[in-house]
Structures are given as C-alpha cells and as structure tokens.
Amino acid sequence: MDKLQAMEVFVQVVDSGGFTRAAEHMHMPKATVSTLIQALETALSVKLLNRTTRRVSVTADGAAYYERCLRILADVQDTEESLSSSHASPSGRLRVDVPTGLGLQVIIPALPQFFVRYPDLVLEMGCGDRPVDLIEEGIDCVVRAGELADSSLIARRVGALSFATCAAPSYIERYGRPLHPNDLLRHQCVNYFSAKTGNILEWDFAKQGERIQIALPGTIAVNNSDAYMAAGLSGLGVMQAATFALQQHLDAGRLELLLTEWCTDPLPLHVVYPQNRHLSAKVRAFVEWIAELFTDSPALQIAQPKPAGR
Structure with missing residues (x-):
C-alpha cells in the first residue's frame, strides 16, 4: 500500500462525505478508494470511518488522523513545490466558482492573460449566484461578495462592490x-x-x-x-x-x-478557500491573480459610476 496515496484518499473521502464523490474527484475507481481505506484501517488497527448505506462519517480516531494527514500532506506538497524546478508554474486541475456578473464581465475576459502566466493549469469555473459548499462539492476556491458566515474557511479580501x-x-x-x-x-x-x-x-x-x-x-x-x-x-x-x-x-x-445623492453600503469581495488548500500552488496562483485583477479594476473598488456622457 502506498501510505501517502492512502492518506490523500482518506482526506478526500472525509472532505467529500463519501466514497463515490471521492473517487470522482480523484479520477479513480470507487473500488480502489474502498480498498485503500480498508488497507489503511488494517495497517493502523483502528476504524477511521463509519459507513452506512446513506452516508460516511468520521470516527473520533478518524478525526484525529484526518488532522494529522492534512498537516503531513501540506508539508509534503510544500516541500515538493519548494524544491521542484517547475514550482513557479503550477499545474493540474483547478475548480473555482464565481458570481455570474463578475465571471462574465471581469474574470473570463482576463483569462487569456491568466493562461499566459500559468499555461499548465486547467480551469473548471462555475458561474452562478447560489452559495456552494466547497468541501462537499470539491471546489478549490470561490469568489464571493458580502460578509462571510463560515469561520472555518480562509478568506482574503480582494475588492469591494459599490x-x-x-x-x-x-x-x-x-x-x-x-x-x-x-x-x-x-x-x-x-x-x-x-x-x-x-x-x-x-x-x-x-x-x-x-x-x-x-x-x-x-x-x-x-x-x-x-x-x-x-x-x-x-x-x-x-x-x-x-x-x-x-x-x-x-x-x-x-x-x-x-437618487445620486444617496449611496448604498458596499459589499466586500473575498476569495475563499478551505484551510487544507492554503499551501496549494495552484490555489495560491489563482488568489494572487484575482487580487491583482481586482486591484487594477477601479469599478471593483469603492466608487460611484460616472453619469452617461462623462
């Protein structure tokens, strides 16, 4: 058993809430995911997950092991990226979700420059106004407007909507x-x-x-x-x-x-991502690029629109 791979699969099962979604996210057969988890539990002599026909939940031992796995995997990834000659060019699939208007009018038109800078990334971008569950849906990061309710996520303020x-x-x-x-x-x-x-x-x-x-x-x-x-x-x-x-x-x-003499409360714009993705080179690249893009967009700072013809 590849212990590191088994740890990655275990983390994905916990994040996804099930074997099927974990297998889809990791592009491997569900049977392989199940076999790796069983082998991991056998090697550790502990039960990591409770399984029912409807859901998978983590045991107390599994929760402790999950936290350790996050740190170990983050350290491994950070070490590899710092030593790799290609660490300046992140690669792989990046799943993000952005508001419809920002996606169509600001982010997508600027993506050619993004891919010039990061040619080895493959972007899957959802454009919508509904709230998404980053962990449940396997999304790396989202751009959202407004105050944030989930304190378990990491957020970086990148602009504001007036x-x-x-x-x-x-x-x-x-x-x-x-x-x-x-x-x-x-x-x-x-x-x-x-x-x-x-x-x-x-x-x-x-x-x-x-x-x-x-x-x-x-x-x-x-x-x-x-x-x-x-x-x-x-x-x-x-x-x-x-x-x-x-x-x-x-x-x-x-x-x-x-009503030009009356103003409205601006909404802060954040890039939000799970804590276990904070060392990912591809997430870090997207966050930095979005922050730069929004900083260079005066309309995404606190400002009033110009009247027509001026």
Whole structure:
C-alpha cells in the first residue's frame, strides 16, 4: 500500500462525505478508494470511518488522523513545490466558482492573460449566484461578495462592490423620477431574492448620516444577476445594481442614474478557500491573480459610476 496515496484518499473521502464523490474527484475507481481505506484501517488497527448505506462519517480516531494527514500532506506538497524546478508554474486541475456578473464581465475576459502566466493549469469555473459548499462539492476556491458566515474557511479580501440606483429611460418616461428613497414605495422595483433563503432582499440608502432600509414593491423578483439586469433594462422597474455592471449601460443610454445623492453600503469581495488548500500552488496562483485583477479594476473598488456622457 502506498501510505501517502492512502492518506490523500482518506482526506478526500472525509472532505467529500463519501466514497463515490471521492473517487470522482480523484479520477479513480470507487473500488480502489474502498480498498485503500480498508488497507489503511488494517495497517493502523483502528476504524477511521463509519459507513452506512446513506452516508460516511468520521470516527473520533478518524478525526484525529484526518488532522494529522492534512498537516503531513501540506508539508509534503510544500516541500515538493519548494524544491521542484517547475514550482513557479503550477499545474493540474483547478475548480473555482464565481458570481455570474463578475465571471462574465471581469474574470473570463482576463483569462487569456491568466493562461499566459500559468499555461499548465486547467480551469473548471462555475458561474452562478447560489452559495456552494466547497468541501462537499470539491471546489478549490470561490469568489464571493458580502460578509462571510463560515469561520472555518480562509478568506482574503480582494475588492469591494459599490451599488447605484437606476432605471431604463422607458420606465422613467412612464413613471417619473423618484427624488427620495421613500418615493420608491410608489414605484415598481426589480427585486432580488436569496437563492439560499428565498427571502427578498431589502434596499438600503444613506445620506449625511441618515439611513433608510426598506422593502420595496415590485412585480418581479429574480435570483440571478443577469436576469436582474435584463429586467431593469426592459423597463420593468427601478433597480439597484453593482456599478461595474452598470457603466456600459449608462454610457449607452440604456439606463439612467437615480437618487445620486444617496449611496448604498458596499459589499466586500473575498476569495475563499478551505484551510487544507492554503499551501496549494495552484490555489495560491489563482488568489494572487484575482487580487491583482481586482486591484487594477477601479469599478471593483469603492466608487460611484460616472453619469452617461462623462
């Protein structure tokens, strides 16, 4: 038995929550995964995993062994990368997940430069607005906006999203311009609901110490940033969107800014990854590249969009 390989398989089984997903992530037969775990338990004379027909859970001995395996595997990987002549060029498959709008408008257009720098990486990028479970789904890292709830993950702040209120000219022509956030109670608004909770998000405004947080009426609510933008562009209502996504539409006259004296709370942008991936050269490469990309993108810092024509 290759003890190091068996440790890697054990860690993946624990991270994935089962033999089938571990086998898929490691591109090996499920029978091989099962055989390696059995051999590892025999060699250690302890039971590492509890197995049922529905799930796999780690035993107390298995949990302690898992923590040791993480440190050992991280040390081995770090040592290999520091001694390898090719450590400056990470290789292998990298699985990431990013918000739809950021992926389509900022990250994907810049990927040619990423692959020039890291030609040996193969990127699998999910673009969506739903929350993902990095461990359960075998994802190396994600880019996320907002405050982070899971303290077991490592996060690096790489930027911020600022927001502005706007509407299509067709909507303004029909319903007029709101002059105060409370005026929106008499308007139609495009709402956004959480893919995790199903709750419609409230709108927030601030001006010279005055803060307003309200739920607004609307005939449509969506949970995807592309759908949200499409609804606003179609004149379905007032919208509040990230400035990086608005500017091209403002410049083209497809949207007009509203309530420009009122600002909204910015959302921090983080790259998030599991603790056991923090020494991975490929994750480190992607994190550094994203941080550089966002730093060079003024729209991903705290800023208001320019009015059309300026």
